[in-house]
Amino acid sequence: MTTPAEKFNIDDFVRTIESNYRQWNPPVITFIAHRGADPFQILVSTLLSLRTKDEVTAKAAQKLFARARTPEQIVALGKNKIQKLIYPVGFYPTKAGRLVEISEIIIEKYNGKVPGDLDALLELPGVGRKTANLVLVEGFRKPAICVDTHVHRISNRIGYVRTKTPDKTEFALRKKLPLKHWIKYNELLVAFGQVICRPVSPFCSRCPAARMCARVGVSTSR
Incomplete structure (x- = not known):
């Protein structure tokens, strides 16, 4: 059986978050x-x-x-x-x-x-x-991947990486995240993580990317 993570497409995910970004406050x-x-x-x-x-x-x-x-x-x-x-x-x-x-x-x-x-x-x-x-x-405005708690949490939650620390997440993303997304990735995920993809009980019912998320580690949601 195919899992959501196996269907996951990072271009679709970034595009979806970016199209909803203006609803949230920038970092x-x-x-x-x-x-x-x-x-x-x-x-x-x-x-x-x-x-x-x-x-x-x-x-x-x-x-x-x-x-x-x-x-x-x-x-x-x-x-x-x-x-x-x-x-x-x-x-x-x-x-x-x-x-x-x-x-x-x-x-x-x-x-x-x-x-x-x-x-x-x-x-x-x-x-x-x-x-x-x-x-x-x-x-x-140079391509780089800034990994804070939001980027670390969400990148793992959606099933894109499987890492234990922010530093390991950065190096995993360096290997697989397309360069075209590097500059925007932190900005988008921090805004998304502060409002929707919260650390505890995320708002999955309001998430524009819910259909493509593996929900790794999510036991309760709103």
């Missing part, structure tokens, strides 16, 4: 990028967003960028003032110090410009694969 970093943020501001916003709700990230980024929008301005502002501006993002004292540290490195090593290379981004303190890939996508 906060996409929202900031669409407002004209440069790669440095995308990097800063992404670091602020870690372990922080989107609405808190948006307000903190707005307050910070009203005072400092470049690495030089971040260094001049200093850790203590940055802390006050970005509060109450998660781990705000640590993030304030990290922003100054990263800004100093970008000034000294990259002439004040964020590097548009994955390996170089990963050398920056506090920058992991999720952050680096998102900066490449939203800051440089």
Whole structure:
């Protein structure tokens, strides 16, 4: 018997999610990028967003960028003032110090410009694969696969990959996700995951892609 996962077509899935995307709010970093943020501001916003709700990230980024929008301005502002501006993002004292540290490195090593290379981004303190890939996508519009909890969960739930961690999901997607979908994949799945394909009891009755989903790990739904 053929299962939904065996019938699954990633092009159909992405097309379906994209056609419904405007019903949902864009992820906060996409929202900031669409407002004209440069790669440095995308990097800063992404670091602020870690372990922080989107609405808190948006307000903190707005307050910070009203005072400092470049690495030089971040260094001049200093850790203590940055802390006050970005509060109450998660781990705000640590993030304030990290922003100054990263800004100093970008000034000294990259002439004040964020590097548009994955390996170089990963050398920056506090920058992991999720952050680096998102900066490449939203800051440089380069094909990259940013895997957060939504992308990891949904890619497994629909039966497209079978992985245990976000990093393993990224490498699995690199092997099979068509390059044409890389830039949009995170943006679409985060918006979809925040509203419809929730971690617990997803809204399968309202899901535009329900007919093609394997529903791996779903025990209850709405």
